[in-house]
Amino acid sequence: MPPKVAKGEYIETVPAEMVLAQAFAWPAQATASMFSPTPTLPPPSSSLLGSPSLSPKGKPFSFSPTTTDLRTWEDLSILLTPPKETGNKISRRSQIHGTHHISLGGKSIIMADAVVRGDLFRSSSSSSSQSQSSSSGNNNIAINIGRYTFISRSAILRPPSRLTRGVHTYTTLHIGSHVFVGERSVVEAAKVEDNVTIGKDCVIGSMAILKERCQVLDGCVVPAGMVVPSHCVVGGQPARIVGDTAIAYGVEGLEGGLSRERYRSIR
Amino acid sequence: MEKKPPPSQLLRPPPHHRPSATQAPAAGAPRVAPAKLSADPSAIIAEQTYFCGPYPISIGRGTVIHPRVRICATEGPIKIGEGCIISEKSVIGTYPAPTNAGSEAGSHSDERAIVVSNNVVIGAQVMVHPGVRVHSFAVVDNQVVVGRGVDVGGHAKVCARCELVSGARVKEWSVVWGGGKGGGLKTRVKAQKKVISPFAAGEMGFEGVMEGRAIEDARLMAVKRERDALSRLIVGKKRG
Numbered sequence: 001m002p003p004k005v006a007k008g009e010y011i012e013t014v015p016a017e018m019v020l021a022q023a024f025a026w027p028a029q030a031t032a033s034m035f036s037p038t039p040t041l042p043p044p045s046s047s048l049l050g051s052p053s054l055s056p057k058g059k060p061f062s063f064s065p066t067t068t069d070l071r072t073w074e075d076l077s078i079l080l081t082p083p084k085e086t087g088n089k090i091s092r093r094s095q096i097h098g099t100h101h102i103s104l105g106g107k108s109i110i111m112a113d114a115v116v117r118g119d120l121f122r123s124s125s126s127s128s129s130q131s132q133s134s135s136s137g138n139n140n141i142a143i144n145i146g147r148y149t150f151i152s153r154s155a156i157l158r159p160p161s162r163l164t165r166g167v168h169t170y171t172t173l174h175i176g177s178h179v180f181v182g183e184r185s186v187v188e189a190a191k192v193e194d195n196v197t198i199g200k201d202c203v204i205g206s207m208a209i210l211k212e213r214c215q216v217l218d219g220c221v222v223p224a225g226m227v228v229p230s231h232c233v234v235g236g237q238p239a240r241i242v243g244d245t246a247i248a249y250g251v252e253g254l255e256g257g258l259s260r261e262r263y264r265s266i267r
Numbered sequence: 268m269e270k271k272p273p274p275s276q277l278l279r280p281p282p283h284h285r286p287s288a289t290q291a292p293a294a295g296a297p298r299v300a301p302a303k304l305s306a307d308p309s310a311i312i313a314e315q316t317y318f319c320g321p322y323p324i325s326i327g328r329g330t331v332i333h334p335r336v337r338i339c340a341t342e343g344p345i346k347i348g349e350g351c352i353i354s355e356k357s358v359i360g361t362y363p364a365p366t367n368a369g370s371e372a373g374s375h376s377d378e379r380a381i382v383v384s385n386n387v388v389i390g391a392q393v394m395v396h397p398g399v400r401v402h403s404f405a406v407v408d409n410q411v412v413v414g415r416g417v418d419v420g421g422h423a424k425v426c427a428r429c430e431l432v433s434g435a436r437v438k439e440w441s442v443v444w445g446g447g448k449g450g451g452l453k454t455r456v457k458a459q460k461k462v463i464s465p466f467a468a469g470e471m472g473f474e475g476v477m478e479g480r481a482i483e484d485a486r487l488m489a490v491k492r493e494r495d496a497l498s499r500l501i502v503g504k505k506r507g
Binding site: 097117158161163167186 | 493
């Protein structure tokens with residue numbers, strides 16, 4: 001399988017004026033309520049949207065169908081995002097499971113062969129019906145990715161899991177903005193904060209936390225549960241702290257701050 | 268030495284497994300004969316699992332196989348025991364290359380059998396080559412490469428990104444971990460740097476170290492719970 005990037009490989013979430021938004025039913029459930037509650041104007045075509053959901057604060061809000069995607073997934077919830085969350089570029093050859101439980105912040109890139117396990121979500125005892133899942137909010141989000149985040153080829157994102165009160169539960173994998181995940185890396189962290197760079201062939205163990213602006217060198221194994229402090233460079237198997245990143249790490253245009261460049265270079 | 272798996276006492280894969288031709292993740296791979304798969308009905312096999320190869324594949328009771336796993340019985344039969352967990356993108360066997368696909372059938376197939384015993388946990392992106400024997404309760408962590416003819420003992424753990432060269436033997440109750448710089452020389456045998464056994468843990472005198480057996484029992488209970496959770500999630504997404 002040649003790794004060439006075919007033209008038009010990436011699907012970009014675009015404003016919906018360009019496509020037929022009416023074709024998509026609006027899922028009035030957790031996917032809608034997890035985004036930052038930016039109450040938009042009541043959409044002119046709200047009859048097409050089904051029942052507008054309630055925000056967690058009880059304030060009614062609804063999203064206009066201004067964004068959608070050209071990809072024909074069986075469930076299109078990942079595509080139906082508020083206007084801010086547009087511009088995600090998702091490879092047609094990415095291997096995304098459980099799109100209901102994945103939230104992308106916008107302008108994020110998921111390259112080919114990347115596995116995103118959205119199907120390993122937290123199945124609480126009250127997750128029996130759709131209405132309850134709407135009220136339980138973020139609990140059902142398996143993977144939450146911020147803006148300008150880059151998931152390289154063949155990376156694996158899977159939610160961390162642990163045994164709580166005798167029940168094996170998966171928790172949300174939070175990935176912040178401007179994060180880079182290298183090729184073939186396996187990320188099972190609980191949280192990856194903003195401006196983190198993860199090299200290629202890394203393994204981020206279950207429930208690890210990478211604080212902001214830290215860097216994980218290539219081939220590093222971050223053990224389960226490790227907390228990498230901010231502005232640190234870690235490397236080795238198992239990981240240890242080998243240095244510091246610059247104060248300005250992750251600043252736009254400097255080292256670690258090339259996420260916008262990367263986004264532009266992908267088409 | 269290993270017995271061949273019994274000739275498909277269970278001919279049908281589990282009902283949620285859909286062996287379709289379109290599920291092959293790699294387009295352009297040579298078409299090989301459809302896999303002879305016999306899986307226990309209680310095994311949880313994701314839809315996107317890819318089976319191939321001329322030799323029989325058997326999967327035991329309660330085993331969970333995540334999506335995008337490739338099980339390629341190209342050089343010998345593959346037997347996966349009960350209660351295993353095999354994570355994403357792992358490759359069991361060798362992926363059929365255009366040159367050797369089907370050409371080496373016959374003589375040495377039993378030596379090249381892959382036997383994964385019961386309750387083995389295999390992480391993501393693991394490569395398991397032909398002739399490997401993984402004994403019960405072993406853990407093979409993410410991105411491990413298990414070379415040909417490797418024998419991983421019972422209750423052993425091979426930590427992430429280690430590489431077991433061909434013919435290596437990992438003793439039971441041992442832990443293979445660490446590794447130097449990421450150069451990844453294939454000739455280097457990662458030694459067993461640390462042995463935690465019910466006896467050794469006591470001798471080393473670690474304070475607060477519980478007996479290894481108790482820890483292992485707790486871990487196995489956790490694995491069992493994980494299997495239960497996965498069986499709900501992976502099956503539940505079908506036609507959900």
